[in-house]
Amino acid sequence: MTTPWRKAMRDFWHERARTILVILAIALGIAAFAAVMSSYAILTRELDRGYLDTNPASAVLRVDSIDDELVAAVLQNPEVSNAEPRRTISGQIKSGPMQWRNLMLFVVKDYGDIRVNKLEPEKGAWPPAPGEILIERDAFQVVRAHIGDAVTVKTANGVEQPLVISGRVHDVGQAQARMENIVYAYTNLDTLVQLGEKPYYDRLNILVAENRFDEDHIRRVAADVKSLIESRGHEVWRVDVPPPGKHPHSDLMGMLLLAMSSFGLFVLVLSGILVVNLLTAMMASQVRQIGVMKAIGGTRTAIARIYFSQALFLGVAAVIVALPLGLIGSRALCQYMAVFLNFNIYSFAVPVWVYLLVAVVGIAAPLAAAAYPVWKGSGAPVRVALADFGLAQTTFGVSRFDRALTGLGGSFRPLLLAIRNSFRRRARLVLTLATLAAGGLFFLSALNVRSSMINTLDRMFATRKFDLTVNLREMYDNEKLLQAVGETPGIRRAEGWLTTESSLGNERFGVVALPADTQLLEPEIIEGRGLLPSDTDAIVVNNALAGRLAEMRVGKTLTLSIDNLEKSWRVVGLAREAFSPSVGYVPLNAIQQQSPKMVNSLRLSLDRPDEDSIAAVKTSLDRNLEQQGMRARSSTSKADTRFGFDQHMVMIYVFLIVMSAIIGVVGGLGLMTTMSLNVLERRREMGVLRAIGATPRIVWLMVIAEGLVIGVLSWAIAALLAWPVSKFVGDSLVSMMFRSGLDFTFEPLGLVIWLLVSIALSAVASFVPAWRASRATVREALAYE
């Protein structure tokens, strides 16, 4: 070890408390960065691996009915490696006194030999016996039942059948049941018969033999299979090709991780600021030593190397502390995400490139932060350096700003001194304020984004004047439906709507046909106009649809096939619907030419939209519909839909709050460093204060007050910037995750909370420096150099 290196290390040892603070702060930044990067590596690998292990279907064909012969015929095609029939049927499930929940029931042909869209048995029975169902692991929280419990299930035919939950399965490719507020269950044909349904399969999942990830290839193969099935006298209603090899949520997760990694880098930059502060102070206090070293032959480079080696040490030490922390953090993050997206993580192994990246970034960041203060400090000419007396060399009082400060009123001089003292090291103050204000900004953004999201949802739900949606089993006559509704108490208004689908190119989107004079939907038209009773070929598109398809512009005319009716449509309006899937609205009479007055869905506005009233209406309406020979397939209340949205929002909110907490801690460490440097540099002044009669208590209070001044200032900066910054953060997060905008509102309570947090944080951060300052005796303080 050379002497310069020894000096670097001993100087740090001399200032060990501060050195440890800075190492911790950098380590926190690196740990956040490491946690995100390793989570990114683990999650992308495990999500796609777990998903691919299930042999996800390359394409799904909806066919009128599928038998073994048909499957065998499809398998004759060498481009198809596997084909398996399933049945998917929607219905409702009820456990004990709970109300009915929407159910998606999957009928699997042979549980012993699932080759496509594999399920993983987790607990209980496998396969389910007749009269039994298995429940997707995440759906247990929706159905609120346990293995062994008896539940009641009904499909659209209305037969209520008691069944037993006999096991738990994991269906990786399924979206999280809790988010969708739907129960996924798995059973067999026998049970289906018990439910009063005909025993047939209606979906063919196929797996292509080659080029599994080539969407065009899959579409070609699926088209071949479709014509084969049709040539055998079957009808194919629809062919779906999901994005190959990609978990349905992998894009969403990528976005989340991207947001997190930019945050990790941000924290790293903030902790770099602490390095700048520490080394600037260090260089300032070492001016004389630098001069001496130059006088005895040290070149600028040789001297800079000493201080760079200190930055290097900071980085290495921080990386050593941060790596295990980061790995623990990434484990927690991965587990959270795995639950959120409902998949298993088989290995937490972190690839080597992550370690390397973290090490390089962790070591380079403090070096980069040190570059300016070190190079500047080591450049001081010998004569100036030797003439410097190290301490109190700031020239307070020269600038107009300083003189303005002296104009600040108040007669309690110690407080005045504290206020002016905070402004002595201007650059350090700015950097400290920046870190603290950043924490405040994130916190305020979190609250503002949350209230904005609530506001946006409120506005969206305000356009929907119906409390309950009842999807019907098939098309029914509107008049007959309204008659059944009329016999049901508690319904204020009802409208029959027709919901169907259409597509343009490969993009599929929803079509809602509604009475042109509807009173249950008041869309927020942002361009063009809404539907009019006289319209025959008008379509109003929502922003999600307009965003996906360039043709969907107000004023354009295009040809669409809706309900097997191909005709041209004119886009007359653009409706804003936050967080919604792509939907086009058309007048009901414009598509009813084929089947006049027929609708497949009811929208109801109720007298009392609470949970009990909704349940009562549902039960009574089901009965009245049945008397007319009609059946509901499923029903969703506004509150159910809202619940799903809220679940997604909570995630963004939690993410922002956690970020602001981490930045708050970094900011607190920064303030602690600043205060301890301020106190260190002013030991002599503290001695003078003591000599002219200040009690230790006053000295202590003065330092705390100085910290509070900084804390309150940072709060003011955060408060000023909170509006534009939260708007930007909210808009970018929401547009990234949901391709949607946000109706911004400002949460004033946040300002109060953050003011209290700032005060508490700065009091805590200046506590130790203040205590040390107050303990210095007069003699000690004056002798200190």
Place this chain on the structure above:
Amino acid sequence: MISLHQVNKKYETPAGVFAALRDVDAEIRAGEFVGVVGKSGSGKSTLLNMIAGIDRPSSGTVTVAGTTIHTLPENKLAAWRGRNVGFVFQFFQLLPTLTAVENVMLPMDFCKTFPARERRKRAEELLERVGVGPQADKLPATLSGGEQQRVAIARSLANEPPLVIADEPTGNLDSVTAHDILDLFRNLANFGTTVVIATHEPGIVRVSDRKIEITDGEVLR
């Protein structure tokens, strides 16, 4: 060895231009022990700084051991100084976090004058020579003023410079210690090192070969 020709040094101060040196001409031969005397603020330190290459003249030339040092860039100057000039300060200026022997090794590390393995041994010998061998592994804060200045002198000799410059080396010492320190410098000069000392110390007359007297920036003849 040292030659100053028509050296002027002016400082810009808020109160106006201040002339620290005026038309200074001086010659110092190799192995000479010269005392620079004068009152506080007379320009002694500035003159020493010129010779050591710590400060540059406003006009005139400074030649030391054949090098016109005022023309060297800052970094070259530092390296030149490391090899050619040993500097001793009034307040010792040892680096507080390095031990005595490490302080002496530092110039050798900077200038890479001796093989790394020999540096410690050489530093110990130098400490021995100035009489603080037993203090080699102590930190400066635990040494007395006289001991610190001895370590500083040992450090100034680390790279075997032909020239040693000392600015008030005894200004912070009691008279007995000051006497010993001056003897130490005399000893250096006896072995061929050129020594230039700025001082108020009356005893300088006893040990130096001659003195240069300076008043208000001008050298008295």
